[in-house]
Amino acid sequence: MLYRESGQFKTTYAADQQLFPIRQDRYAIGLLLAVAFVVIPLFASSYWLTALLIPFLVFALATLGLNILTGYAGQLSLGTAAFMAVGAVAAYNFQLRIPGMPILVSFILGGLTAALIGIAFGLPSLRIKGFYLAVATLAAQFFIPWLLVKVSWFSNNSASGVITAQPIEILGFAFDSPPRKYLLVLTIVALMALAAKNMVRSSIGRAWMAVRDMDVAAEVIGIRIMRTKLIAFAVSSFYCGVAGALYAFAYLGSVEPDGFNLDLSFRILFMVIIGGAGSILGSFLGAAFITLLPIFLDVLLTEGAAALNLNLPSGMTSMAQLVVFGALIIFFLIVEPHGLARLWQILKEKLRLWPFPH
């Protein structure tokens, strides 16, 4: 009833090709952005900002990066955390070694460094596909953190390669409090999500999907497979690199290369799978599911146990949380193997008709 596009006629291709062709979507996204940019910084507690929202946004960005590579271009990668590490350490070094370096430029250069490394580790994709490629990207995952610990120059000779991120300051304005950091991260993530959406609806995005769906046909219509795959690796690693820089600078403050381990790569891959491969929205949904749901469940179970006056042994709720979380993952994958984004799409199709059956 509410979500119906009848009466919204498009008379130009420009109107049909806009980002959100349906008016209700435009209102919804406007509202969402208003809440994210205005309401949340005003009212959210600093625990919410630092422990929930900033990591959610950072992981959403990394998921976006992996989704470009895996969901759109069809190249499986397990090196996400390594590319994040490259971004973090590179941004740190640009800040450290070049006096007066603007922090945003450091983030971008960190991303570009990760992009170069990504291209190097993307080269095997020209010969191998699928699971075999995933194993090849594991090389990046093991090699890069090892290198960052081994060569202490990268961490300015600190113990075990820990880097302590410099404070964030842009044009004399210090991003030192949680709301400010949150706003900075939100702005970067929103802009990069917009850029990702634009890329996937332009010719490079179509080339990625063409290579994913049918590479022989893609080649025959003139797409350069090698170039397309390497651009996917570069763009994906750029996103992961910036996410890594934000992870270090805006979220944790100090990180060690071993923090960017295979476990983190897997988490981000799960975010892609649960959110929906090949969907920008899905990257956010997946990141929310994996980062926010466990905490939400934890609170729910603890509060629930307290409300019911249950005297549970210590540790019981945290274990119950893991069980429920695991069950939910399986539930959602059975309901919709194509991820939460597809569920949302189905819901939208249903909403168009609701409350009438036809």
Add this chain to the structure above:
Amino acid sequence: MTSGPHPSPPPSVMGEGVHSPARRIGDTMLSVDNISLAFGGVKALTDISFDVREHEIRAIIGPNGAGKSSMLNCINGVYTPQQGRIRFDGQTFTSMDPHKAATMGIARTFQNIALFKGMSVLDNLMTGRNLKMRANLLAQAFYVGPNRREELEQREKVEQIIDFLQIESVRKVPVGRLPYGVQKRVELGRALAAEPRLLLLDEPMAGMNIEEKQDMCRFVLDVNDEFGTTIVLIEHDMGVVMDISDRVVVLDYGKKIGDGTPDEVRSNQAVIDAYLGVAH
């Protein structure tokens, strides 16, 4: 309408050939000289030569496994023949590569539909025009200036093809959800989107019922007529082949056993033997 050097022929009564062969058939556009292709010990093609003239519809026929698809794959560079040359547009190649073939205006469809299943009809056709897109990655990321302009221009061209093939109602549907006959049509559309000079069709009517075949024939003839596209097609339906093609090449076991107009091929003893078998 025709715009060749010849005046357009008087409207012919249906029945005496679907179109008059006097049309605008020009000089040789593609010639394949002594092509041989082997996979290990299996000889897929042996010493094949034939030519294709501008604006004509050239059929390749032959029993299963005769090497027809391999021939197309050699022409647009998916396979590299061990021997022989391909001349296209005055240039000689000992091997094509698919990208070069595409830039020179060779497009094709596949025997088993090779569409991009996760993408909409519109996106499939837009992908077919990728070589016409020039905007750089940054312009694409911000969807500004050249990229926005280009997307709109190409969309307009693609919509003309969607109109031509009468697939307006499904333009936003992911092709994986479409019925087989429509998918075949979309694949033709994707090839046409590149505005090819030479169109290679690998069994465009396979698995279709009679109405779908008639529609597809009409599209093939219209493409040939309206856009002046030269067409090489592989087809098993002899009725279709004899009706719409100007000249026919017959392959059997990787060798050329016949070449000529449909009537010549029909009365060629070697061709009859290949199709009906001979007593030994």
